[in-house]
Amino acid sequence: MKILVPIKRVVDYNVRVKVKSDGSGVETEGVKMSINPFDEIALEEALRIKEAGNAEEVIVCSIGNKDCQQQLRTGLAMGADRAIHVVTDGSVQPLAAARVLLKLIEKEGPEIVFLGKQAIDDDNSQTGQMLAALWDRPQATFASKVELSDGKATVTREVDAGLETLEVDLPAVLTSDLRLNEPRFVKLPDIMKAKRKPLDEIALDELDVEAAARLELTAYEPPPKRSGGRILESARELVDELKNKGLL
Amino acid sequence: MARVLIIAQHEDGALNPATAKTLSGALGLGIDDIDIAVFAESAAGVAQQASRLQGASRVLAIEHADFAHLTAARLAPEIKALAGDYTHILGPSTTFGRDLMPRAAALIGVGQVSDVQEVIDSHTFKRPIYAGNAIVTVKAPEGQTVVATVRSASYSAAVEGDSPCEIESREAAATDPGHTRYINLETGGGDGPDLQTADRVVSGGRAMGSAEGFDVIYSFAKKLGAAVGASRAAVDAGYVPNELQVGQTGKIIAPELYFAIGISGAIQHLTGIKDAGTIVAINKDAEAPIFEIADFGLVGDLFEIVPELEKLI
Numbered sequence: 001m002k003i004l005v006p007i008k009r010v011v012d013y014n015v016r017v018k019v020k021s022d023g024s025g026v027e028t029e030g031v032k033m034s035i036n037p038f039d040e041i042a043l044e045e046a047l048r049i050k051e052a053g054n055a056e057e058v059i060v061c062s063i064g065n066k067d068c069q070q071q072l073r074t075g076l077a078m079g080a081d082r083a084i085h086v087v088t089d090g091s092v093q094p095l096a097a098a099r100v101l102l103k104l105i106e107k108e109g110p111e112i113v114f115l116g117k118q119a120i121d122d123d124n125s126q127t128g129q130m131l132a133a134l135w136d137r138p139q140a141t142f143a144s145k146v147e148l149s150d151g152k153a154t155v156t157r158e159v160d161a162g163l164e165t166l167e168v169d170l171p172a173v174l175t176s177d178l179r180l181n182e183p184r185f186v187k188l189p190d191i192m193k194a195k196r197k198p199l200d201e202i203a204l205d206e207l208d209v210e211a212a213a214r215l216e217l218t219a220y221e222p223p224p225k226r227s228g229g230r231i232l233e234s235a236r237e238l239v240d241e242l243k244n245k246g247l248l
Numbered sequence: 249m250a251r252v253l254i255i256a257q258h259e260d261g262a263l264n265p266a267t268a269k270t271l272s273g274a275l276g277l278g279i280d281d282i283d284i285a286v287f288a289e290s291a292a293g294v295a296q297q298a299s300r301l302q303g304a305s306r307v308l309a310i311e312h313a314d315f316a317h318l319t320a321a322r323l324a325p326e327i328k329a330l331a332g333d334y335t336h337i338l339g340p341s342t343t344f345g346r347d348l349m350p351r352a353a354a355l356i357g358v359g360q361v362s363d364v365q366e367v368i369d370s371h372t373f374k375r376p377i378y379a380g381n382a383i384v385t386v387k388a389p390e391g392q393t394v395v396a397t398v399r400s401a402s403y404s405a406a407v408e409g410d411s412p413c414e415i416e417s418r419e420a421a422a423t424d425p426g427h428t429r430y431i432n433l434e435t436g437g438g439d440g441p442d443l444q445t446a447d448r449v450v451s452g453g454r455a456m457g458s459a460e461g462f463d464v465i466y467s468f469a470k471k472l473g474a475a476v477g478a479s480r481a482a483v484d485a486g487y488v489p490n491e492l493q494v495g496q497t498g499k500i501i502a503p504e505l506y507f508a509i510g511i512s513g514a515i516q517h518l519t520g521i522k523d524a525g526t527i528v529a530i531n532k533d534a535e536a537p538i539f540e541i542a543d544f545g546l547v548g549d550l551f552e553i554v555p556e557l558e559k560l561i
Binding site for chain 2: 011016017018019026093094095098120121122123124125126127128129130131132133134136137138139140141142144154157158159160161162163164165166167168169172177178179212213214215216217218219220221222223226228229230231232234235236238239241242245247248
């Protein structure tokens with residue numbers, strides 16, 4: 001069984017993102033970039049599935065410009081067997097990404113495609129669900145636990161009401177939530193080893209992906225600021241303030 | 249002609265309030281024709297509730313035994329089957345909507361606008377990105393279906409009126425793909441108000457120190473009639489179950505009154521509460537970032553302050 005793990009290069013989660021003063025985007029110049037944390041969790045789970053003897057190969061892939069090969073190399077250092085880079089200089093929206101991934105599925109025939117539940121840059125939370133639709137296969141999103149047996153996955157999902165469990169037939173699309181696992185740290189020898197692992201490049205144009213009408217992102221602005229209030233002296237004063245506002 | 253379809257979320261025979269909030273978002277589109285689709289094993293009660301929401305033109309009640317538990321795989325083709333009659337299809341930005349709507353959008357062959365927080369016009373929306381650190385204006389292409397989820401915390405629920413709209417029964421259009429089976433749902437229990445929709449929320453953080461430490465929060469919340477929430481740190485430490493998590497990767501809430509107790513105020517938590525009416529922070533560290541956004545702050549030992557507050561209320 002093969003597992004395909006799409007990973008996205010995003011601004012590192014520790015960076016406090018700022019909107020450019022002209023509103024044309026967010027500041028990414030000289031900013032630390034990383035694998036989207038949810039994708040890293042998905043990759044960790046795929047590696048654990050392989051280490052448990054339930055998969056033979058873990059393939060990482062990414063869609064983007066040359067820079068995302070850094071993240072693919074990190075994925076290889078974590079333990080993925082090989083990488084596929086779909087090369088494009090343009091930005092790729094979720095529906096287009098799903099169409100690209102479907103082409104890779106047709107080439108590779110994975111039993112599981114494991115994505116992060118959302119990317120922490122655009123916060124869309126769409127690509128996995130869209131891919132499952134196009135592939136006409138099951139989806140189990142926001143996974144906090146995955147168990148495999150007999151061509152099926154039993155997936156516990158973090159939903160608003162609590163934990164929902166679904167059983168899905170493979171092949172399937174899974175997306176990871178935060179508490180699925182804690183990704184391993186990459187060790188130096190693994191980084192060296194990763195340099196020798198295969199990383200194939202495919203030009204986006206070669207995949208013959210149907211073009212999707214794009215959502216146009218016309219302006220960026222910082223969020224309205226909540227102004228800080230006052231530090232009060234006592235619990236009594238707080239109760240009085242809340243009563244004055246009609247909140248108690 | 250422009251027409252809107254809203255996919256209702258419901259549980260245990262009751263309409264989820266996120267549906268009425270999605271309707272409030274839809275009212276900003278400037279389109280008069282707004283239908284609400286209720287997919288259920290037995291739809292009557294939920295459909296009647298939906299029909300009373302002011303602004304709804306019609307409720308579609310689609311009943312099938314398969315809809316006892318709604319899965320995206322079963323529902324997305326149903327939405328696609330209805331899509332031809334509508335210019336806009338909206339769902340709530342809850343885990344239900346986030347799971348379902350992109351699957352439906354892809355079947356229809358269009359992109360999706362996630363987490364709409366403001367409607368500019370019928371095709372232009374504002375939505376948060378980078379955990380709410382930026383707001384982007386998104387324009388959906390003209391001439392194709394707009395699929396979007398509406399950020400519940402940005403809208404108050406559409407009100408119920410006296411004159412319900414008509415309810416129309418429809419047949420299910422698709423069949424069960426057979427590859428996705430619902431097993432169960434475990435809820436953390438708790439008899440307090442629902443965290444997602446409560447007017448008052450009391451959240452505890454890592455400083456609660458233990459699951460037992462959280463009793464202070466539960467007790468205070470009970471006195472206030474508030475729902476209990478938690479920071480990611482408190483959930484990760486195992487003090488409370490994860491459905492209590494408030495923040496970017498947990499629940500995004502907008503109560504009238506929010507207490508952040510022993511919570512330092514990581515950006516991912518603040519993202520989940522920035523639409524709250526009044527925020528009160530209690531923390532022993534006067535430099536904690538939570539005080540930068542709180543309306544009222546108390547600096548000190550929460551284990552003294554909170555019980556004192558409870559007595560005074």
